[in-house]
Amino acid sequence: MKRIRLTVAYDGTAYCGWQVQPNGITIEEVINRKLGGLTGEDITIIGASRTDSGVHALANVAVFDSDTTIPPDRMAIALNQKLPDDIVIIKSEEVLPDWHPRYQKNITKTYEYHVTNAPFPNPLKRLTSFFVSYHLDIGKMREAAGYIVGEHDFASFCNIRTNALTTVRRVDELSIRQEGEDITFRISGNGFLYNMVRIIVGTLLRVGRGFYTPEQVKEIVEARNRKAAGVTVPPQGLVLVEIDYHEDETQKIEQ
Amino acid sequence: MKRIRLTVAYDGTAYCGWQVQPNGITIEEVINRKLGGLTGEDITIIGASRTDSGVHALANVAVFDSDTTIPPDRMAIALNQKLPDDIVIIKSEEVLPDWHPRYQKNITKTYEYHVTNAPFPNPLKRLTSFFVSYHLDIGKMREAAGYIVGEHDFASFCNIRTNALTTVRRVDELSIRQEGEDITFRISGNGFLYNMVRIIVGTLLRVGRGFYTPEQVKEIVEARNRKAAGVTVPPQGLVLVEIDYHEDETQKIEQ
Numbered sequence: 001m002k003r004i005r006l007t008v009a010y011d012g013t014a015y016c017g018w019q020v021q022p023n024g025i026t027i028e029e030v031i032n033r034k035l036g037g038l039t040g041e042d043i044t045i046i047g048a049s050r051t052d053s054g055v056h057a058l059a060n061v062a063v064f065d066s067d068t069t070i071p072p073d074r075m076a077i078a079l080n081q082k083l084p085d086d087i088v089i090i091k092s093e094e095v096l097p098d099w100h101p102r103y104q105k106n107i108t109k110t111y112e113y114h115v116t117n118a119p120f121p122n123p124l125k126r127l128t129s130f131f132v133s134y135h136l137d138i139g140k141m142r143e144a145a146g147y148i149v150g151e152h153d154f155a156s157f158c159n160i161r162t163n164a165l166t167t168v169r170r171v172d173e174l175s176i177r178q179e180g181e182d183i184t185f186r187i188s189g190n191g192f193l194y195n196m197v198r199i200i201v202g203t204l205l206r207v208g209r210g211f212y213t214p215e216q217v218k219e220i221v222e223a224r225n226r227k228a229a230g231v232t233v234p235p236q237g238l239v240l241v242e243i244d245y246h247e248d249e250t251q252k253i254e255q
Numbered sequence: 256m257k258r259i260r261l262t263v264a265y266d267g268t269a270y271c272g273w274q275v276q277p278n279g280i281t282i283e284e285v286i287n288r289k290l291g292g293l294t295g296e297d298i299t300i301i302g303a304s305r306t307d308s309g310v311h312a313l314a315n316v317a318v319f320d321s322d323t324t325i326p327p328d329r330m331a332i333a334l335n336q337k338l339p340d341d342i343v344i345i346k347s348e349e350v351l352p353d354w355h356p357r358y359q360k361n362i363t364k365t366y367e368y369h370v371t372n373a374p375f376p377n378p379l380k381r382l383t384s385f386f387v388s389y390h391l392d393i394g395k396m397r398e399a400a401g402y403i404v405g406e407h408d409f410a411s412f413c414n415i416r417t418n419a420l421t422t423v424r425r426v427d428e429l430s431i432r433q434e435g436e437d438i439t440f441r442i443s444g445n446g447f448l449y450n451m452v453r454i455i456v457g458t459l460l461r462v463g464r465g466f467y468t469p470e471q472v473k474e475i476v477e478a479r480n481r482k483a484a485g486v487t488v489p490p491q492g493l494v495l496v497e498i499d500y501h502e503d504e505t506q507k508i509e510q
Contacts, residue, residue, distance in 0.1 A: 009379075123265050123340065126340050
């Protein structure tokens with residue numbers, strides 16, 4: 001029995017998120033089914049990030065155990081031949097039998113949120129960005145972002161449906177890049193609460209629009225109350241871009 | 256009766272191209288139908304570029320004549336409320352009654368062709384770029400592009416289904432930009448033959464891969480024979496980005 005780790009990219013448009021649920025097809029479910037077909041086993045993968053409906057990923061991570069004779073590093077190619085075009089395995093490798101994608105000591109997740117800021121929407125970006133026609137003050141949003149970085153109780157930026165044990169998280173980086181009509185929020189940290197990135201971006205957009213001053217974001221953090229923050233922006237702008245496990249070599253199986 | 260000009264952006268994925276045809280739904284057809292609903296008239300728009308199935312546009316141009324009471328510059332907003340999300344009117348304005356989008360004296364069209372060059376496809380770019388996993392020599396492709404620029408008989412780069420009167424065209428610019436996994440070919444000229452941009456890109460990719468030397472592209476141009484050139488790359492990488500009419504003010508109606 002081997003534990004195999006997959007790095008998975010997907011366009012979340014057509015899916016009800018990552019995690020198997022009764023109301024519609026999910027990314028996890030599609031991969032489980034194709035892995036079953038390939039290995040002849042009944043496989044349930046364990047994912048690192050249970051992304052929401054419509055959210056995308058360039059590198060989500062999942063593991064499964066299998067007695068398959070397919071070499072672990074060839075599993076990506078074998079699976080890609082069976083998967084639909086909107087799900088791509090970009091890497092497959094064997095890991096230690098106790099390696100778990102959610103319970104490693106040191107995890108850094110990075111998300112990007114894409115905004116199209118123009119007078120009219122760009123139809124080529126409608127499934128991968130949030131369209132905003134109003135003027136945004138990028139300098140003020142960057143100033144406000146400074147109050148988000150660091151270790152804080154992020155209860156103000158957490159959907160009330162959470163079942164997290166603690167709402168304390170550490171944000172290591174929050175940058176805002178502007179290139180023509182494209183504005184990209186890039187945020188890294190040791191973990192994110194339910195809807196946290198989308199509520200942070202919704203709050204910063206209110207700063208950019210002039211509804212909040214940058215300093216008010218400090219107060220919003222301190223309020224520890226979801227009602228203090230801005231709206232949750234829609235899912236299609238969000239992409240999970242990287243999960244860094246800061247691995248030392250002892251955690252990897254030599255290929 | 257007024258002549259109204261529309262500037263139209265669209266994601267071509269779901270359409271059988273611009274022009275009305277019996278086998279499937281087209282962009283022209285959708286706009287005609289929505290304009291009919293708005294104005295109560297039977298309207299047929301005339302487009303500047305009859306883009307192929309799956310090809311996108313940021314700024315195609317079309318005109319129609321109408322007795323509508325909707326102010327020409329408000330037509331964009333009125334139409335966008337009726338159009339599906341993958342077609343957006345980014346501008347509407349009145350033009351002179353004899354202004355025709357294909358028969359102006361001085362027209363420069365600009366297309367971009369997007370390639371994703373990486374070991375695995377990026378599912379978020381699958382509908383807007385052509386995925387290529389092999390190594391590309393950008394310097395050699397740029398060298399070869401020099402033989403395309405200028406006024407030439409482009410018969411080698413024209414689908415045999417053309418009904419063009421002449422295959423002579425002028426290419427003003429052909430640049431190749433690389434940013435990470437994204438390679439963008441940008442080409443401007445006074446007009447393009449059927450499939451011309453996609454055959455030029457297919458030929459340059461063969462140079463990048465080492466199948467042709469840059470100098471051979473000079474011979475391919477001189478051959479004036481479609482069989483001499485590379486394959487037609489797929490439509491989803493192609494975007495019509497601009498049509499410049501180099502207008503003087505006499506051709507515009509003052510708003």
